[in-house]
Amino acid sequence: MNIIHPWPDSPEAAVTLQQQLRNQIRIQPLDRPAETIAGCDISFNKFEETVYAGIVVLRLDTLETIAEATAITTTSFPYVPGLLSFREIPALLEAWAKLTILPDVVVFDGHGIAHPRRLGIASHAGLLLDRPTLGCGKSVLVGRYEEPALERGSWSPMMHRGEVIGAALRTKNKVNPVYVSPGHLIDLQTGIDLMLRCDGGYRIPETTRRAHNLVNDVRRANL
DNA sequence: GCGACAG
DNA sequence: ATCTTGTCGC
Secondary structure (H helix, E strand, C coil): CCCCCCCCCCHHHHHHHHHHHHHHCCECCCCCCCCEEEEEEEECCCCCCEEEEEEEEEECCCCCEEEEEEEEEECCCCCCCCCHHHHHHHHHHHHHHHCCCCCCEEEECCCCCCCCCCCCHHHHHHHHHCCCEEEEECCCCCCECCCCCCCCCCEEEEEECCEEEEEEECCCCCCCCEEEEEEECECHHHHHHHHHHCCCCCCCCHHHHHHHHHHHHHHHHCC
16 A cells, blocks of 8 residues: 655644554565665755755675665755654655665665654655665664663664664674664564664664765765 | 753 | 764774
8 A cells, every 4th residue: 555645844734644644554574585675865965955865775695786876856844853754755755766676675764663653754755665664773763772782683672652663773793773663564673684684894784874875975976 | 841852 | 964183992
């Protein structure tokens, strides 16, 4: 079921829409094993309207980049904690339309259901793309967790209002964890496994790292 | 009421 | 997020 909806023009309308969309989210195992995974990100200059979006698709077995797509647009929606998707998704959808390969899973730089209304950017995008999506953030929006062990691979659940919403995952020994949460059509354990497989020796998974490098290159090239 | 608050 | 060099620690 592909969800389509008009884009809200105010933070108030956006919150109302999130309340409506949260019921459509499905947290479940993948339909089939993932072979490809995509990372996406956007870049911009502090007080400017131009937004540079990019998506990079990797093969999970070799972490080889097999496809890339970018888009340059403008955004008027402000950054408001909890409403990040309304600012970033439009640009990402334009890049998505240019992709020649359909990735099995899409990873977002932010959260999935680890969100006050369980509709972070990964969950919202999952509904619009009708694809498995995962959130992998560098800091917490909501939820509490016990510090996971210091070894790469260890993790502890992120809790919010009595629910497990994600995991604080150590992707590198003795380095701060990243925060993984399912977006849509995937479950937490699968998400954790996938993020650990996207290891390039850095704290940030290769999906996000490559997408970040890509959009920054495009932005600097356009200066 | 006060503090927190993805990118 | 972005602007930026050196610097502390393993």
